[in-house]
Amino acid sequence: MMDWTDRHCRRFLRLISRHARLYTEMVTARALLHGDVPRHLDFDPAEHPVALQLGGSDPGELARCARLGQRWGYDEINLNCGCPSERVQTGSFGACLMAEPAQVADCVRAMRDAVSLPVTVKHRIGLDRDEGYGLVRDFVGTVAAAGCEVFIVHARNAVLKGLSPKENREVPPLRHDVVHRLKRDFPALTIVTNGGIKDWPAIEREWAVVDGVMLGRAAYHDPWLLAAADPRLAGSPPPAGTRADVVRALVRYAEGEAARGVPMRAIARHALGLYHGVPGGRRYRRLLSEPRQLQDATPQLFLDAMAMVGGEAGATPSA
Numbered sequence: 001m002m003d004w005t006d007r008h009c010r011r012f013l014r015l016i017s018r019h020a021r022l023y024t025e026m027v028t029a030r031a032l033l034h035g036d037v038p039r040h041l042d043f044d045p046a047e048h049p050v051a052l053q054l055g056g057s058d059p060g061e062l063a064r065c066a067r068l069g070q071r072w073g074y075d076e077i078n079l080n081c082g083c084p085s086e087r088v089q090t091g092s093f094g095a096c097l098m099a100e101p102a103q104v105a106d107c108v109r110a111m112r113d114a115v116s117l118p119v120t121v122k123h124r125i126g127l128d129r130d131e132g133y134g135l136v137r138d139f140v141g142t143v144a145a146a147g148c149e150v151f152i153v154h155a156r157n158a159v160l161k162g163l164s165p166k167e168n169r170e171v172p173p174l175r176h177d178v179v180h181r182l183k184r185d186f187p188a189l190t191i192v193t194n195g196g197i198k199d200w201p202a203i204e205r206e207w208a209v210v211d212g213v214m215l216g217r218a219a220y221h222d223p224w225l226l227a228a229a230d231p232r233l234a235g236s237p238p239p240a241g242t243r244a245d246v247v248r249a250l251v252r253y254a255e256g257e258a259a260r261g262v263p264m265r266a267i268a269r270h271a272l273g274l275y276h277g278v279p280g281g282r283r284y285r286r287l288l289s290e291p292r293q294l295q296d297a298t299p300q301l302f303l304d305a306m307a308m309v310g311g312e313a314g315a316t317p318s319a
Helices: 007-014 029-034 037-041 059-072 086-090 094-099 101-114 134-145 176-185 200-207 217-221 223-234 243-259 281-289 300-307
Strands: 050-055 076-081 119-127 150-158 190-194 212-214
Touching: 007 223, 007 243, 029 037, 029 050, 029 059, 037 059, 050 059, 059 076, 059 101, 076 094, 076 101, 094 101, 094 119, 094 134, 101 119, 101 134, 119 134, 119 176, 134 150, 134 176, 150 176, 176 190, 200 212, 200 223, 217 223, 243 300, 281 300
Parallel strands: 050 076, 076 119, 119 150, 150 190, 190 212
Antiparallel strands: none
């Protein structure tokens, strides 16, 4: 989700669910240590609970980054061992680290020694064409021995050569049964499944077997999917009863950001899917993505887009 789940995206999603845990886009350790730290780490307190996702393979660098994350107020530090892009592999981190479980264990140990926050790991179920269970079983066992208690498992192999990141989300077959087997073999660990889950019936089927479900592009393209999370997770109503309530709250947020010089396109791009599947939703998306409309746009743009779908479309989600 690099370049997707930035602070504006997360703040928008928080208007739809108070309780779903949010994750930053992956921030590489070296970019954080040698770049603009506030630009990478600043977030709105309303985003809690929110986890900082790091990319890297050097225990010392990751420990320093974890300390920065704790200082900034994050609730969790997550190490990405699942990204298959060649750019990430060149830096010797991401999915290629699944072949180096001892190295990942050293990284986890260093971060746990540096902070009091939970340190978690996101990974795949295998590498390249090897669909055996042994690699992921041994990876989880080795990293768990270093103190990691939470594993977020994308239920596809990562093909390190020959497939683009997009193809890596589509070509390797989904095998949620492997994630289920991890939960059976490591019952004391928190196992969260990810990949190809697009609706609440699928979420609830997974919940019956594992401890949690991570949504990525499904929630980005259809964010109203999260409106049912609070009734199911916490037995409480969502912060917004309708999509129109979300738009009005987004306008208030956008007004504050506009006063800081943030262009509306930086916020609007994350709200394109709010009326997914609703009559008029295409007109809403067109207005929010039209370059001429976005140029010099004010927060009124969101209200104008909402008018394209009759304003009050979308009802309170059921528990």
